[in-house]
Amino acid sequence: MRNSLNKVMLIGNVGRDPELRYTPEGIPVVTFRLAMSESRRDRDGNLREHTEWHTIVAWRELAERTQRIVQKGSLVYVEGRLRTREFEDRGGNRRRVVEVWADSLLVLDRRHRDAGSSVSEEKNAAPELPPEDADAPTMPDDEVPF
Numbered sequence: 001m002r003n004s005l006n007k008v009m010l011i012g013n014v015g016r017d018p019e020l021r022y023t024p025e026g027i028p029v030v031t032f033r034l035a036m037s038e039s040r041r042d043r044d045g046n047l048r049e050h051t052e053w054h055t056i057v058a059w060r061e062l063a064e065r066t067q068r069i070v071q072k073g074s075l076v077y078v079e080g081r082l083r084t085r086e087f088e089d090r091g092g093n094r095r096r097v098v099e100v101w102a103d104s105l106l107v108l109d110r111r112h113r114d115a116g117s118s119v120s121e122e123k124n125a126a127p128e129l130p131p132e133d134a135d136a137p138t139m140p141d142d143e144v145p146f
Helices: 060-069 110-116
Strands: 008-014 019-022 028-041 047-059 075-088 094-107 121-123
Touching: 008 047, 019 060, 028 060, 047 060, 047 075, 060 094
Parallel strands: 047 094
Antiparallel strands: 008 028, 008 075, 019 028, 028 047, 075 094, 094 121
């Protein structure tokens, strides 16, 4: 499909420090969970909060920079695209996860941004993937990214 768009823009808080790993090919990849919360009042006037969690994945240079400047609690803006990945867990069950592959990341809160780096936005050098992801970099199958 030539006329399609896969774009995600999220602002949220990092659930725990990003975890940097390397694929079997030696490509750096970082993952972290991002929480977006919203509040609303129910029929009785009680405040209800709902939190949505997303797994963020960054590759190559963006992965290394993210691991250095982002920490648990950081308020970040992530721009990227959705990717679905299937794997077999340690119990032999097939699992399917939807992740956000980050193209850029901006630290929004001053306390984390100033402590980590003066560079707040970096473009991701995500791997270019052929159709069907034939030769895509692989994450270890037995590890769930969150």
